[in-house]
Amino acid sequence: MTHTTPIPPAPEILARILDTLPVIVLVLDSRSRVVLANQCAAEITQTQPDQLVGLSGGRALGCQNHCTGEDNCGIGTHCPTCPLHRAMSQTRLEKKAQKWIEAPMALKHKGMRDLRISTTPLEAGEDCWVMVTIEDFTELKRLEEHQVEREKLAAVLETAGAVCHELSQPLQIVTGFCDILMEHKELDPETCKALDAIQKAVQKMAQLNFDLMHITGYKTKAYLSATIIDIEKSSAGS
Amino acid sequence: MDLKKILVVDDQDAICQIFQLAFTSRGYEVHTAESGEAALEILARDPIHLIFLDINLPGMNGLDLCRTIRKNIPMANIFALTGYGSLFQLSHCREAGFDDYFKKPARITDLVTAAQDGLNRLKRWQRL
Numbered sequence: 258m259t260h261t262t263p264i265p266p267a268p269e270i271l272a273r274i275l276d277t278l279p280v281i282v283l284v285l286d287s288r289s290r291v292v293l294a295n296q297c298a299a300e301i302t303q304t305q306p307d308q309l310v311g312l313s314g315g316r317a318l319g320c321q322n323h324c325t326g327e328d329n330c331g332i333g334t335h336c337p338t339c340p341l342h343r344a345m346s347q348t349r350l351e352k353k354a355q356k357w358i359e360a361p362m363a364l365k366h367k368g369m370r371d372l373r374i375s376t377t378p379l380e381a382g383e384d385c386w387v388m389v390t391i392e393d394f395t396e397l398k399r400l401e402e403h404q405v406e407r408e409k410l411a412a413v414l415e416t417a418g419a420v421c422h423e424l425s426q427p428l429q430i431v432t433g434f435c436d437i438l439m440e441h442k443e444l445d446p447e448t449c450k451a452l453d454a455i456q457k458a459v460q461k462m463a464q465l466n467f468d469l470m471h472i473t474g475y476k477t478k479a480y481l482s483a484t485i486i487d488i489e490k491s492s493a494g495s
Numbered sequence: 496m497d498l499k500k501i502l503v504v505d506d507q508d509a510i511c512q513i514f515q516l517a518f519t520s521r522g523y524e525v526h527t528a529e530s531g532e533a534a535l536e537i538l539a540r541d542p543i544h545l546i547f548l549d550i551n552l553p554g555m556n557g558l559d560l561c562r563t564i565r566k567n568i569p570m571a572n573i574f575a576l577t578g579y580g581s582l583f584q585l586s587h588c589r590e591a592g593f594d595d596y597f598k599k600p601a602r603i604t605d606l607v608t609a610a611q612d613g614l615n616r617l618k619r620w621q622r623l
Contacts, residue, residue: 428599
């Protein structure tokens, strides 16, 4: 006779699945109070799931703006513009799910986070509850931004290297002939002054070329309606 | 042996002209070449001991040219000229056998000083 492990009841299985999900799951009633929270939701406020039940959604998440209004997440000063609040309002109004809304939020225990929110309406008798799933993609976003910065810097370095090499040739020609002309004894003072000015300008261009060769970061500045690289701030010599 | 000769290897004709004007007026005999291969032909006929090379040459690059010259003329004073400078590149130049390294745009006075110092060394070695 084979011994088989008894299968737990479905609600228990579902509860375990909910608690192992790597996303925040909250179920909020029509007054935006937490009816159910999973383990991931509790971890962002460093509590247990059952301690979140009954709290307003904003307070449960540890939203810093929750404190600016009444304890009823949705009427704080910043709340009307809060993507989470707007998503929930729309879900209740239209009885339709909202998917993957990006919402930066300031959370008490974690600081500014980039969140991706989805909502699903749940019928609960005459009430409309909302299930909210929240994915924290802050680290992924930072990695992507860092990757983009690195790619921009790589492109800048490649371009700078090519430009520096090409520019150095005409710079050598100008500076070389200036030096040779300045050695002539019969030059009048005006010509000497002009050659001196040319030489100084060339040396300034040479310095810019040097800075371009030593770019270590990607810093930009405004130029009319465009953005250009700030060579001084981007180079190692700065 | 007449040591007051220089060889300039650069594919930019204007840069070779600058060396011609700057060094001829100082009593040097100036030879120019626009490639590594042409430079080696000149050196095969006349082993010049003061050499300025652009690192970025068509065909054989300046580093390989320096290594070849160093093998054939061990006492040569060889100076690198480059448009793109870095400490990394400098260490490669030293490894290849260059005696000194100039980033363009280099001042005539600096190049003349390097050549003169090289010439003084060669004269001193000749007396050994």
